[in-house]
Structure formats: C-alpha cells, structure tokens
Amino acid sequence: MILERDQSSPITVPIGTFRRLLGYLLPYRQKLLIAFSVLLAATATDVVQPILIKIFLDQYLIPRHFPRVVLAELGALYLSLVIVTAVLNIIQLQLFQILALDIIQRLRIELFDKAQDIALSFFDRTPVGVIVSRITNDTQAILDMFMTVLSTFVQNITVLGGILIAMFSLNAHLALYCLILVPVLMGVMALYRKFSSPVFHRARQQLALLNAKLNESLQGMAIIQSMRQEHRMRREFGQINDAYRRARFRNMQLNSLLLRPLNDVIYSLTLIFILWYFGITSFAHAVNIGVLYAFVAYLSRFFEPINNMMQRLNFFQQAMVSAERVFQILDHDELAPRKIGQDQPQITQGEVVFDDVSFSYDGQTDVLKHISFTAHPGQTVAIVGHTGSGKSSIINLLMRFYPVERGHIYIDGVDLRHYSSQELRRKIGLVLQEPFLFFGDITSNIRLGNHFISDDDVVQAAQFVQADRFIRQLPEGYHAPIGERGATLSTGQRQLLSFARTMAMSPIILALDEATANVDTETEDAIQQALTQMRHGRTTIAIAHRLSTIQDADLIIVLHHGEIVEQGTHQELLARQGLYYKMYLLQQGQTL
Template sequence: MNEEKNTQFSGRGVMKRLLSYLKHFKWKATAAFLALIIATGADVLGPILMKIFIDDYLTPRRFPTEPLVLLGISFIGVYAVSAMFHYIQVISFQKIALNIIQMMRVQVFAKVQHLGLRFFDQTPGGSLVSRITNDTETIKDLYVTVLSTIVNSTIMMIGIFAGMFFLDVRLALICFILMPFLLLLMWAYRMLSSKVYRVTRVKLSQLNAKLNESLQGMAMIQAMRQQKRLRNEFGKINNDHKKALLKSVRLNSLMLRPAVYSVYLIGLIMILGYFGVQSFDSVVKIGVLYAFINYLDRFFDPINQIMQQLTIFQQAMVSAERVFGLLDDKRLAPVQESDANPKVSDGRIEFRDVTFSYDGKTDVLKHISFTANPGETVALVGHTGSGKSSIINLLMRFYPIHHGGIFIDGQPLTAFSDEELRKRIGLVLQDSFMFVGDVNDNIRLSHHEITDEQVQAAAEFVQADRFIKKLPGQYQEPVGERGSTFSSGQRQLLSFARTMALNPKVLVLDEATASVDTETEEAIQTALAKMRKGRTTIAIAHRLSTIQDADQILVLHRGEIVERGKHQELLQKGGLYFTMYQLQHGKGSGKAASVSP
C-alpha cells in the first residue's frame, strides 16, 4: 500500500536520531543517568559487603560487635541508597520520555498540516492516525523502559565485572568469555525480529486505515448492505496481524529466556568447575564463591532484561522508521517562492498556458489560458473528469504547477504568502466541512480579529441568520463532528458566512448549490448573488441554469477548453455546451437557434 512507502533508515541512523531528542533535556537526562549510576554502584557494592561478612567474620566465627554493627548499617544503607536512586531515575526517565513524545507528536502533527494534497491523495487517513498515536506510543516505551534498562543493565554488568576482577582476576576472565556468545545472541534476535515487527506495524496501520474508512462510510455501508464484505476484509487484515504477532511470540519464546538461560548454565558450570579444581590444592573461600555466584545471577539478570527489552526496542525502531519517514516526506504543499510579499488588490486572475498532471504521466489540464477581470464571474462547466476541480486546486495553490503560470493582479501565484492567499481568496466547497465547536467558532474559525458583530453581519449577509436565530443556542449552538446535526443547506450557509467574514477579493465556488434542498436553494442563490457582486468569481457549475449570467463560461473537455463565451453565445454555437444544456432541460437534439433559455 502506498501509505507504507517511506524513507528507509539504517538502525544506527534511527537510534542516533532518537537519541538526539535527549539534547533538549540534557541536564535532566544527566541527572537521571547520575542517579542510575549511583543506584547501580550501590547494587554492586552489596555482594562485596556480604563477602566481607562471610569470609572475615562468619567463617572464622569472629563476631565483634562494633565492626558487625557498622557492616550491617553499611549493608542496609547501601540498599536504601539503591532503592532511593532507582526511584529517582525511574521518575526522571519517565518525565523525559513523556516530554519527548509530546514534542514528537506535535512535530508529526505540524508536518502533516504542511503536506500537500498529493500526499493525502495517496495516504489513507487511518495510516496517519496509526503513525501519530500507535507508533509514537511505542517510541515512548523506548525512552521509558528500554533506554533506562539498557543503560542500567550495561552499568550493572560493568560494575559486576569490576567486582569480579576485584575478587579474582582469572575467574573474571573466564566469565568474560561468555560475552561474545551473548552479543551474538542479541544480534541474531535483532536481525530476525526486525522483519517480524515491521510486518506487524504495517498490518496494524492497515487495520486503522480500514477501520477509519468503515466509520467514515458507515451510512453507505449500511445502505448498500456491504457489512459482510467489510467484515471479511477487516477479518483478513486482522488475521494477518495475528499471524505476525504469533511469529514474534515464537521468536521470543525461543531466543529470549531459554537461550540466555543456556548461556547462564554454561557460566555456572565454569564457575563451579573453577572452584572445584581450586579446592584440590587450596581452601575455597565461601565468601568469594557466594559473591561470584551472586554476581553471576546479577550479571544474567540484566542480560535477561536487555533481551526482553529488545522486543520493545525492535518495535520502537520500526515505529521510529515510520514516524521519521513521515517527518521527512517531501510531498509538501506549495509555498511562497518570493520575498516580495505582494497584496491581492483588484483580484484579476490569469491562467497562462497551464498544463498539469497529478501523477506526472497523464495530463489532466492541457494549455489552459483565460482571464477573469475584477468583478467578473467565470464559470467552469464540463463532464466529470474534464478538469474543473483541477483548475480550482491550482488556483488555491494546493498543488504545484510545472508548466505555465497563474497570476493574480499580474503577480505570480508563487509570489504570494499563504496568509494573503487564504485571506483574499474565499473558497466554498460542495460539501462544507464543519468543525466541532459552536456556530460562532465555525464562522470565525481562528481569525480572532473578527468580532462577534462581524460574525453576525456575515451571517445576515448570506441569510444564514434566519435559521441561526431559531436554534436554541443561536450563535452558541453546539456543532457536532462534521456538522451532522445541520442540514446540507444550513452547513452551506454557514460556509458562506465563514467566507464572507473575511471579505475576500476573489470567490471560488465549487458547485455550491449541488447538494442542497430545494427550500434552501433559493436563499443560497440569493446569497451567492450578493457574494459575487464586486468580486472576481471562479465558479464550477453542474447545473447550467445557475451560471447563465456569468461574464464568461469555459467549457472543458478532457482537460482542454473547447468552448468559451457567454450563455447565449455558446447556445448559438450548437456545440458541447448546447448539448449539455439540452440534456439538462430534457430536450432532444435541435438547432441552437431554436433554443430559448
């Protein structure tokens, strides 16, 4: 699936990038690592104190009060220090991890908002939700448990080796022989598990995408009785996800505790064998034997912890690849390419020989040229797929232009800032999107400079106030997700008010009356007439009766302008526009001259 296509990183590159987030919290991280070192040092010191007690006091049966009390207090103090600093380092690492994930999620969300529509055309929404939530949550576990565990275990192993060398250099060297086997085991597990977890994350992303699609289209699913088909598709992806998880379970069952325990037994045999051979020539110190076995247990305990954390580590690395792939995605929305910062003053729109393709292979627009003068209405008509919406998308700078140019008041479209374009070009879509909030918020949006009086004035201008004042909360009436409690006509009027609150110079209409009821259409047509007055208007029209008064009508066919002119002129030509008009009015073929609009 296209949504899974992202930049591939090396494991070292991913880890380096993950660790780079720690620089924002370097002092807190330093304090956490210091607390971890102190706690680990206390853990290592405990067996040495016990060895002193066994060899110096218990074995020779010497029990002087003062040294034993001091030794006992030291032993209790060491473990108290260990407990206290372990608590401090756990809390510190948790706080750092939560702050990093909060930062990362904001970065990902901000990046998504700057991606171009080409990206969203190719990426299911559920996949994005999975990356922003599930994948970043998995990365959080890396900081919370994996890094602290690995650092803790590494420091513990270094401390244990130091204790072993302090007690017996030869025995410590024998134990050191085990390290290559353990490192080889870790490497093999990481290589095998990376493929399994990558499939698992992909399948989870596909599950989210399918779930999101089903929830968004539930009305159509129920109306067309597609429940069984969707259940089967969801079940297949879910089954694939289960199979991937079972593979990881089998891998973990084989290569985690059983494999590590086998190496532990080898180490235990080596230590007991060493002391057994040594006992033939000299007396074995019980304290040293106790300390070594204790160290061996403690040495393999962090090894087990590291191996178990490798499961989370591998999942986090795969998730990080997906998140960083999203952060590094190059399919950005077009932006300003000039420092001139021109302003939209008159609203004169000009397309000059514009050719455009979504995929870089098939041109959906071919050599489009036209001019919309200030105050004029230019209507775009044509069959589905003729290129009408593509012209709107390019004018709104949703997609980059690779051939030709678009100009506003003589300035290239790329010279304007996003703020200037969005403020001066008002867009009204066929399906108006409503945000969760209230009526006031949906008209004002985030434009805090628009006062309540201006909001109400915009609503009155487009005649939306007629139904708003009948609502229980009026302008404070709650709006649910996508405005589901409002009719399509009411949502459209709110969209008109939202546009007019900004008082744009250019008005872009994508068949604003296509999905409204007959009762509301008259109010919308009146509102549109008022909105268009004095503004340059580019309007997509499916119903030709709504654009008969347009100053210029462009008839598109397969991405080209095949006819242009006013309503009567196009009817007289008897071409494609004439045919479309005849079909919409239920008339058979006839001569253009006989048509009376």
Template sequence: MNIMKNKQVLRRLVRYAVPHRKSFALAFCLLLVATTADLLGPMLIKVFIDTYLTERYFPVEPLLLLGVGYISLNMIKVVIQYFQQLKFQGIALNIIQQIRIDVFSHVHKLGLRYFDRTPTGSLVSRITNDTEAIKEMFVEVIAVFIQNGVFLIGIFIAMFILDMKLALYCLALLPFIFVLMKTYQHFSGIYYTQLREKLSQLNAKIHESLQGMGIVQVFRQEKRLRREFGDINESHYQAGVRNLKLDGLLLRPAVDVLYVLAIIGVLSYFGISVLDSPVEVGVLYAFVNYLERFFQPVNEMMQRLSMYQQAMVASKRVFELMNEGEKAPSFMKDSQATIKRGMIEFRGVTFSYDGKTNVLSNISFLIKEGQTVALVGHTGSGKSSIINLLLGFYTPKQGEILIDGQPLQTYSEEEIRRRIGLVLQDSFIFADTVKANISLHDPLILEEDVREALRFVQATPFIEDLPKSYNEVLVERGATLSSGQRQLLSFARTMVRKPKILVLDEATAHIDTETEDAIQAVLAKMKRNRTTVAIAHRLSTIQHADAILVLHKGEIVERGTHAELLEKQGLYYSMYRLQNHQGKAGGEI
C-alpha cells in the same frame, strides 16, 4: 531494515535527546549512585561471612555497623532509583511529545499529491501507533539499557576485585550474548516490519469503513468488509505469532541456558581450586550472587529488545513520513505583494496529477476585476483541477497563473488564503462551537464579525434556534445539521474574511431547490464587487455570469455568455437541453 538505516534512525532519535542533555546527565549521576549502592551489598555480606560467620564470638559493634550499612545501602538504592527512573521517563515523555508535534506539523505541510495516494488510516497509524512505540523505547528501553549497562560494568569491576581469573572466564560469555542479541535483532526486525504494515492496513480499512458507513449499510457491504478486515487481521495475527515464536526461543530460554552453563563453570572452577587452596565461602557467595545479578540485567535487556525492534521499525516509518518531499507548493514568505483588484489569468496551463496523464491541456483565460466566470463540463473535465491550481494546492506542469498581473507564487501564502475565499460542495464542520467554526480561532476575527457574517448569509435564524446559539458545540462533520445549514456556515466562514476573489466549487450541489432559491440572493451579495469563479452543476444558476467556460477532457472547447453559447448549439447547448428535459428543478451533469 539494514544496519546503516538503523544507525541513521538512532542518530535522529539521539538528536531529539540533545536538548535534554543536562537532565540526562543528572539522571545518569543518580543511576551511578544507585548502581554503586546495589553492588556494595554483596561485598558487605561477603565480609560478614568470611570475617564473622566462622567465629564463635560475634562482636556486636562491627555486626551492627554491617547491618546498618547493608540496610542503608538498600534504602539509598530504592530512593535514588525512584528519582532516577522518574527523571529518565520524564525526559522520554518530553522527547516523544516533541516527535509527535513535529510529525503532526509536517503532515500539514505536505502537498495534496501526497494525500491523493496515501490512505488516511495509514497516516493516523504512523502518527499515533508508531509514535507510541517510540515512546515505549524512550520510557522502557533506553532507561533499562543505560541502567543495566552501567550495572554490568559495575558487576565486572566487582568480579575482578574478587577473582581476576574467574572474571576473565565470565567475560567469555559476552560474545555469546552479543551473537544472541544480533540474531534476535535481525529476525525480529523483519517480523516487526510486517506486523507494523499489517497494523497500518487494519487502521486504513477501519477508517475507510467508518467514513463510508452509510454506503456500507445501504449497499449491504458488511459481509464483504468483514471478510476483507478478517483477512488483514489474520495476516496481522500470523505476523504476531512469528514474533512470539522468536521471542519464546531467543529471549528468556536462551539466556537461561547461558546462565546455567555459567554457574556450572563457576562451581567447577571453585571445585578445582579447592584442591590447591581453601576457598572462602564469602567469595563463592559473592561471585555466584554477582553472576546471578549479571544475568538479571541481560534478561531484562533481551526482553526489551522486543520493544527496541518495534520502536526501530516504528521510528523508520515515522521518519520516512517526516522525510516525505511532496511538500505543498511554496509561496514567497516575506512578499509584500497584495491582491487589490482580483484579476485572474491562466496562460497555457497544462497539469497532471501523476506526472503522466494530463488532466488539463493548454488552458488560457482571463477574468477581469469584478467579473463572474463559470466553469461547466462533465465529470472529469478538469473544473476542480483549475480551482486547485488557482488556490496553489498544486503546481502546473506548464504555463503560468497570474493574479493582478503577477505570478501566483510571488504572493505570500497568507495573502492568497486571506484574499481568495473558497466554498466547497462538501462543507467540513469541526467538532467545535458555531462561533469557532466561523472564525477558526483567528484572534483578528471578533464575535461581532462572526454574527455579521451569519446575518449576511441569512444563517442567523437557525443558529439562534440552537440551545446555546453561537456557543452551540457541533458534532463532527456537522452531522446534526442539514446540508443546507452546513453550507450556510461555510458561506459565513468565507465571508467573515472579506475575500477579494470568491471561488464556488459546486457550492449549491447539495442544497435542495427551495433552499437554493432562498440563498441565490445571498450569493448575489457575496459576488458583488468580487471576482468570482464558480463551478456549477445546475446551469440555471450561472445564466447571468459574465462568461462561461465549457471544458471537455481537460480543454476549453467553448466560451461565451449563456445566450452566446446557446446560439452556438454546441456542447453547452446539449447540456442545457438535457437539464431542461429532466424537469424545472434542474438535473446534474
């Protein structure tokens, strides 16, 4: 990451701190008080040594005042530092909380194209691990840098008060420290970028293996995945080792060498000066004490450079995600247009996921109000792509999609989501109650609406058999339910919103024949007075559709009713015969 990018990242991080500027000002004032108290301590000891230690008679009152003053300064420093650190870290936690909310919210606004090409584990790593690294920078690095920066300025002021020539000598150390920091920053930036990338790959591999655990075990892929995970883990380890070597060379050891050289220089200076004039022991003590205190914050800042570099790399990755321009297709926010009839029309629609290969070519059809139209075709023919475009997840490359005669994008997103109900073949169940899985915490959906929707799809019997009925907390992805039960919940989730258009994306693909027969009546009720678009595996389930569109390689090659298509003896006829030969239960295409 070059210097310009570092500056851009820093400016963006600073913008998050702007709303907390008053709290920062208070914390900074507390820091000044604590630093002043800390720096006055050696001055009092210097006064004690040079004024009273050489005397045979110790005046009680001045010594008592010095002692009380020294103890008071240390107590003030401890108390103020506590509140100052509390304030700084409170600000840091508020900032990182806002960053996490912003990146999480931004991810939900991204278009599906982005998720098509980005591993889920990589996104999880950015939202969790990378933001955690940024938190460490705000909690540890910034507070320490500000505190120690102020402390160093105070030390130099005290040094100039004691001895200007020696203070100028100590200023000569700053360029060496600066070069050391820049060298460390350059190399650690490279190594930490590698480390973060490998950590992201580890998360992606873990997520992939956990999501596909059933397939992994059935096909005995444990050894292969362990080997692949081990390779990535080894790369992560090697990147970590390079960081450790760099830290071991340029952090504490290099600073310690500078400290030793500085002490030698100071003692040599006093040794030469004593030939011309006597040196006050208190001044020597105070100067050595300040010099030691000078390198203490330098050491702390060098140690925090490691966290700083991790945070800068992590910030870059987080802000790259937040800068991602692959937004979901936009709708008219303030549109008053409403879907009343549910008439759907595709006019010459061509679409490509990658911008190169068309998955749909010149698709045109009209679905009138209340009609049921089925989409059939072999895998990859473009059925699901039509559904994705209808729901506004993607924008066509060419052509236009209209609902009730108006372009899709002229409606508000709220209207599209409310009036178009979707049921997928894979029903996603949240780790929440049955009631919450249906209403999705929509305040406009009452408990009675939920119960009515479940009765409508004939899911009430198995729901009421659960220990807590409608308040039963389901596990992630509904693993304790059968595929048929999960699908019924998905039906209820859609029907509770009373959509005008119903989209069934192979909604019965994972349901056994007996269960399917039981819910066909439910589907018939769901379709009543609604425009319905259905993708079907089993051709027996769409025989009563008003029209069937047969897709092949992204084009509509046949259209008509079930009887008309059989009479043509084309692709639909071949698929229908193939399924019938596979048995009355029906096969899949």
C-alpha cells in the same frame, strides 16, 4: 510517496536511525545528566551489597565471631543500601520517563507540523489511517523505547560494568573467563535483531492498514449499511487483522526462542562452570565461601540486567522500525507549493488570468490542457463540464494546492507563485461541495481561529448568507455545539456555515466548487440570494453542476477532457447549440 516495504525483502534498521533518535536527547542534556547521575549512584549502592554479605560470611559467620555492635552496623548499612537503591531507582526511572515524554511530545509536534506542510498529492496517495498510525502508534513505540529501553540499557550496562569490576576484585582469573559471555550475549542480540526486523516491519505495516480500514469503515458507515456491505467489510477487516495476528505471532515465536529461554540456558551453563571451577580449586586449597557466594550472586546479578536488556530488545526493535517510518514522513520532500521571490505583492483588484495552463496529477496523464481565460475584477466566471473534465483541478491550481509547472496563473498581473500563502488564503475565499466543519461550536467554525474576526463580524457574515435564521433557532444559538464533521447539522446548514466562514474573511476572489450541488431547493435559493450580493466587487470563479445556477455569469467556460471547447455567455452558448446546449437540454429533461 511513502510505500510499505515488500515483505519478502530483507530489512535492516540503519544505525543512522538510532543516532537520529539519540539526537532528540541533546536539548535535554541537563535532565539527562541528572538522571544518569542518579542512575550511577543507584548502581553503586546496588553493586556494594554482595560485598557486605561476603564480609559477613568470611569475617563473622565462618569464624563464628558475632560482635553485636559491628553486626548491627553491618546489617543497618546493608538495609540502608537496599532502601537507598530502591529510592534512587524510583527517582531515576521517573526522570527518564519525564525525559521520554518531553521527547515524544516534541516529536509528535514535529510530525503534525510536517503534515501541515506536505503537499496535498501525498494525502491523495496515502490512506488517512496509515498517517494516523505513524503519528500515534509509531510514536508510542518510540516512547516505550525512551521510557523503558533507554533507561534499562543505560542502567544495566552501568550495572554490568560495576559487577565486572567487583568480579575482577574477587577473582581476576575467573572473571576473565566470564568476559567470554559478553561477545556471546551480544551475538544473541544481533541474531534477534536480524530475524525480528522484517517481522516488526510486517506487523507495523498491517497495523497501519488496520487503522486505515477502520477509519474508512467508520467514516463510510452509512454507505456500508445502506448498500449491505457489512459482510464484505467484516471479511476484509478480518483478513488484515489475521495478517497482523500472524506477524505478531511470529514475533512471539522469536521472543520465546531468542530472548529469556536462550539466556537462561547460557546462565545455567555459566553457573555450572563456576561451581566446577571452585570445586576443582578446592582440591588444591581451601575455597573462600564468601568469595564463592559473592561470585554466584554477581553472576546472578550479571544475568539479570542481560535478561532485562533481552526483554527490552522487543521494544527496541519495534521502536527502530517505528522511528524509520516516522522519519520517512519528516524527511518527505514533497511540500506544499511555496512563495518564490522576495517581493510581497498584495491582491487588490482580483483579476485572474490562466495563461496556457496544463496540469497532471501523476506526471503522465494531463487533466488540464492549454487552459487560457481571464476573469476580470467583479466578474463571475462559471466552469461547467462532465465529471472528470478537470473543473476542480482549476480551483486546486488557483488555490495553489498543487504547483503550476506548465503555463502561468496571474492575479492582478502578478504570477501566482510570487504571492505568500497568507495573502492567497486571506484574499481568496473557497467553498467546497462537501463542507468540512470542525468539532466545536458555530462561532468557532465561522471564525476559524482568526482573532481579527469579532463576534459581530461572525453574526454579520451569517446574516449575509442567510444562515442567521437557523442558527438562532438552535438551543444555544451561535454557541451551539457541533459534532465531528458537523454531523448534527443538515447538509444545507453545513454549506451555509461554510459560506459564512468564507464571507467573514471578506475575500476579494471567490472560488466555489459546486457549492450548491448537495443542498435542497429552499437552501439553494437562499444561497443564490447571498451569492448575488457576494459577487459585487468580487471576482467569482464558480464550478457548477446545475446550469440553472450560473445563467447570469459573465463568462461560462465549457470543459471536455481537460480542454476548453466553448466559452461565452449563457445565451451565446445556447445559440451555438454545442456541448453546453446539449447539457442544458438534458438538465431540462428535454430530448436532443
């Protein structure tokens, strides 16, 4: 489980996180080499410029010697270097940004692919908004790091190296004093990272919670308005938003103290020292004005990349925190159950056997206890019971959404764990109580990307489940657009489409999780007619809320607190006058 860190605990970003991020550069070594070469060329042309000014001052301005041709050539060379530097910087900036976009595209694809493979138990525990925040906001922070921080640091470190070489060529003794600035500035960076890391963690945590609350509010807007929960939601959203604001404000305070202002103080002190040095030197011998100008110019240029890197530390720290959160998902080892063994069994008959199956979601409380039953090919087995009795858990295990760790489930005599996921999804059709439709049109929601399902198959599946009539009444028929989650359709229409989607796959086994619980009577009658046809030649395991819909089932299993307390046909269970009998009377409106 991915948890947010305790805000009171000290937080440091491991070096391994940065190294792992740099590992994403390896597939793009050629692009990186080209960008770095252009960057070196831009640095060289930039560092040479003060040398030309020094030459002009010492050899022409101070001696008052102004040969026109030479000065014109010198000025043209200087102007050319300025233009070339600007062009090269534009090129290297674009190259680094393209490289960053490629890396983040790959990282987001890895994250999305990983999300498809993570066990459903992870999504049970983690709010959707938190996951969305990691795939969007956190990867965006990493993108900013590659776009601005990486190129800035590489460029400015290269510039610093060139400036130090130039300074040593001018005055090695003074340049040696300036080297003291390097550990001082590195200490400032380390200090900033130490204090900013927990602040960034808190900010990212609150942003994830903000997204989670926003996602929850938008999806539940009808309930919020109908239950008059607007004030409570505004208060809760405001509290999270205020916590996020406080974390960001703390970040701004650190930036205002440890970034540019402190750097400017160090620059001013260094400039005073250099002017003092040349002033003292002037008492002993004449000071070369060109050298003085070049040294001051290089000092300014020395601190310019330092300032740039200091400003980018903010993005760097955010990126490191975001990368750590992203890698937590990529490294999450709780994956969806996988096939074991090398055999490739096929589901042909559809016999389902639960053999002494017990199951717990949290590893402590069993929601299923010693479940055993057999659904023979072509039979309909109905599972009934009060809310929380474990009905849906049986479907979840049959679909292998969760691993079976105690007991066994067999299909056609083969352990469920030996089937490939493709075989299970292809041969077991699932219809849930709350149908989920994707943004698109009617046809795409029935086909679901399965290219072997033709347009004729789509129409036949819709006709089979009594959905063709309402589909053809839509303005664009089978190409009618569907809004997010099927918001433009009624509950009954969405359910019929989910039936059509299932039947288009021609499954051998049907798993129905209270598929008629939320539909109107007319739609339920249509679905019941379709179900009667669907059962022929198919094993059906149906979770039912309305007992009237499963009276013709071959076997009815009654669950109570995760245990099978009764099983038999409708008439047999009524004759026993047990729990099923009581449930039936209550639904008929009769007193016990």
